[in-house]
Amino acid sequence: MTSFEPGLALARSFYAEAVAPLVRAPHAACLLGEGSEVLGYDDERSTDHEWGPRVQLLVPPERTGEVRRAVEAGLPREYGGRPTAWYSLATGTVSHHVEITTFDAWIAEQLGFDPRAGLDHADWLALPQQRLLHVTRGEVFRDDPGDLTRVRAMLEWYPDDVWRWLLAAQWHLIGNTEPLLGRTLETGDRRGARLLAAKLCRLAMETAFLQERRYRPYDKWFGTAFAELEAAATLGPLLDAEDFTSALLELAHRQNALGLAAPVVPAAGDFRVGINDAVRPYRVVNAGEIAASAVAAISDPALRSLVAVGGIDQLTHADDAMVTFTPWPRELAAVYRSLLASA
Structure with missing residues (x-):
């Protein structure tokens, strides 16, 4: 043999x-x-x-x-x-x-196009990371x-403004997810809590890839590639223990160390709903402040004004069917381009 x-x-x-x-x-x-x-x-x-x-x-x-x-x-x-x-x-x-x-x-x-003609922000936002890894x-x-x-x-890595916007979108997703975990635990929805815990774990791992300037592979190799990151030694045990607050605070410190935006002091506290001064006893980090700081540092006013919903990998599942066999990446580039032009 x-x-x-x-x-x-x-x-x-x-x-x-x-x-x-x-x-x-x-x-x-x-x-x-x-x-x-x-x-x-x-x-x-x-x-x-x-x-x-x-x-x-x-x-x-x-x-x-x-x-x-x-x-x-x-x-x-x-x-x-x-x-x-x-x-x-x-x-x-x-x-x-x-x-x-x-x-x-x-x-x-x-890639679906020739980047030698130049890449605008829309091109970058619509490029699946798996395709970028292919090249x-x-x-x-x-x-x-x-x-x-x-x-x-x-294609080695995103331009800084695009990078800031993707990081802002990632922290926005974290901020939207974190309090939901507390609510499901409070209501005894264990299945829902497990789903949200898995989602928070994935979001934290994706954030580490972004912070370390590494494109992430699809699911089969996602965990394997994460283990190669410098942050994995610290984040891995925290995520395994589902200590998401400590993991996200660690990521917040790492975000400051990038020097991409004005630093935000990492903090954790009760969840402030933002309506009627409501406060709920779910421990969350100040993800919204971190996202806002990243957006404020974006030099391009059009991208800075775009709602930070994320790039294609943050918006969709971007699996092999979409990446290889559909026109969705280029169609999405046209949507981003239209939004940026009208900003």
């Missing part, structure tokens, strides 16, 4: 030893896009489908036919003890997985034209 080798390492040597000698055209070579191995999370279990020696080649449009013929003629049947042709879900056939395409076609498939994670083995390297650098 062939011993397991992480897919990214397999792709690196597969390109260098089996594919690169066949390609005479200037090109970029990489392993990006979908797949657990792109994130570095694959293991032996991952090899049961859509896994094996593979690489993407991005070549000039006039050279694709030449490169395709050379690869098909020269690719070995096996590499590293594994077949180079295996079942492809996309084509429904057994074929090799040296993807040969142009940069223009590849980036349009990954910014993995590894580039070669990049003769340089386009891939430049685009990866462009």
